[in-house]
Amino acid sequence: MTEFNPTILAFCCNWCSYAGADLAGVSRLQMPPNVHVVRVMCSASVKPEYIFKSLVQGIDGVLVLGCHIGDCHYLTGNHRTAKRVPIAQKLLDDVGVDSRRVKLDWVSAAEGEKFQQVITEFVDEIKGLGPNPMRGVRL
């Protein structure tokens, strides 16, 4: 049997996390290739709807990465995210989807190593959880 290779979506904010991902790439840090990065202007522009939709369509894990609290380019954007994502996680738990499939973390533009660490840990965690149970679900 082939090894389970999760597909992971990472929403990275343009001002910090995307630059952090860039730094990680430029520094040639080794990272698992399962992650698809989506560049958004702010972590607050990641509507919970997008998280739900990607999970329903069979993505195994969703990462939301933003600037550290207090460093948001739009001042309070990540405050919104910090409140929305935990609610989205709880709602997923309520309908029987593991909330660990959604993760929120803060990565600044200078933290290439942290980006690598977050991605590696998350991919390992999702590998442990197995494929997304909603992938096969036909409503």
Added chain:
Amino acid sequence: MNELGKKLARIAFDERGADYLLAMREEHGNVAPSMIRKGEDAGDVRVDLPYQLVNILSNIYPWVPKGRIAVVCRRCDEKALNEIIKRNLMDRDRLILIGLACTREQVALCRCSDPVPSKVDIGEANAPVREDPLMVKLDSMSQQDRLKFWTSEFRKCNKCFGCTLNCPVCFCDDCVLEEHTFTPELGIPPSFAFHLVRSMHMSDKCIECGECERSCAGGIPLLTLRKMANRDMKRMFGYEAGDKEKVSPLLTTLEGKLLEDGEHVC
């Protein structure tokens, strides 16, 4: 005019100085919501239907530019109006609430934990129901079983939007559920995302009136889903929708300050 009509007209027009009374009225054997003007015959008013008048009120409110409107309100209607007023969609001074206490059957139907209005004008206060049996059952299930349960329930959805249209606290002009990104035009039942998105949007304003569940053509236990989400909100932020003053945690920063565009965000 029946006894109830007389009583309501007296409370609304004589005691509290309303210009209009919004209530359910029976005419030719049919019951429908109606707006009764001051001085008009109130007719055969009925209050035994588990029907929310807040939705009707939200619809006609922009068309009644002057005068005070008296509404027959259950506890959940009262909470819904609090949410609406907090978002500046209605003026509290223009509303007069006539408290209606739910019967025991209605309380049982909604598994309602807060059935008594702040001022009881009609009916008798009944004891609340402490817990929702289905929620207890779901809590004891494993994650896989819970997913299986909700999958089989959501399969019954036929995308009629009844839950959205009849919800007293769904007040956005452009509904995100009508966006084709989240609810494709084709395809019945809609995907899981439909219900999750709705849950997310209701998370800080659902007042557990049960109108979604009652209007659901497929009989999906939507009220249980709402109750679960509300319990999560209470545990995480200590917030319960329907409070007169408390601002939704989604509209404040982590320190509790109001966000700059503090208008209602859905």
